[in-house]
Amino acid sequence: MNMHVVDRVNVASEIRQGLADIAPVLVAMVPIGLLFGAVCTTKGWTTSEVWLMSSLVFSGGAEFAAIGIWTLPVPYLALFVSTVLVSARHVLMGVSLAPKMRAFKGWKLWAAAWFMTDEAWALGEKRARMCSLTVSYWFFMAVPVHLVWFMSTITGSIVGPMLGDPAVIGLDFAFTALFIGLIAGFWQGRLTVWTLVASGSASAVVAMLVGEPWNVLAGAAAGIAAAWFASPADVEKAA
Structure with a gap:
């Protein structure tokens, strides 16, 4: 078989595997994003502000920590400290994952770092135990997390007022349930x-x-x- 054909087959297989591995996480992430968007509306945030937060920060833990202490006037120092503390784990995650990403060069490595989340890191580590962590697998596993988070948080900010108290229907436990599932895999x-x-x-x-x-x-x-x-x-x- 022609080597180019083999390469295309391998890339297609990596893409399918990445999408298959992340699919259950995406399903669990939807209620979490809806919850975040709904909580933002209780703080007086507009949909455009939620959109900006999800686009620039892209860290569920840091965003929940920030919205939890959000008041007026804005406590800038508390927000800064909470974001640093909650996000510090990404340093250790990056150090752990970096040796397994030798195939990532130049902009691909920087892009891979941007799309690294707890979920992507966990699945990337699990994948690296079985075989090489490829560029195709990583991006088709990690990028959908960003897209689903982005869309679900915006949707939550729109329908939030109609949901009422998220705790009544169990949405407040979705974040915890997702991480329990990830821990089980390790x-x-x-x-x-x-x-x-x-x-x-x-x-x-x-x-x-x-x-x-x-x-x-x-x-x-x-x-x-x-x-x-x-x-x-x-x-x-x-x-």
Whole structure:
């Protein structure tokens, strides 16, 4: 078979796999985006402002943290600190994923970094365990996240007033449910249990005693510490 034909077949296969892997995440993301848009309307935001937020920030965690503390006058310092704390995890995610993205050169690497989300990172790491992480797979897996988030947040800002209290129909749990599903794909026995218990407990305690967004930093630090101090047997078993 001609090598060009083989390359086209491989690219098509990578595209299909990327779309297939991200599809369940996109379904779960729709109610989260609707929730964010609806919450924005309760803060007095217009649809154009929601559009600008989703386009420029493109970080569900940072956006929820920001809208949660949004008041008038705008607390600029609190917004800055919360965004930095919530988004700091992307540094570790990038360091983890970078060695697996050797095929990404020049603008492709910068574009890949822009489209990196928690969901894309998790699926990219999972894919890299089985085979090479290709450009075709990454972009057709990661870009739809941006498009669905963009469209669902805008829709939420439009229909938000008609939804009423999001908690009544369970939309407030959608964000949590999505991450539970992603964590399940990385289950590694006792090592995962200790990490989840440590990060969850620290986050909950700090949230009650100090408040957001410091619970995010506490949860991340506790989870990293738990994984670091895990017994060698657990680490070897998880490998």
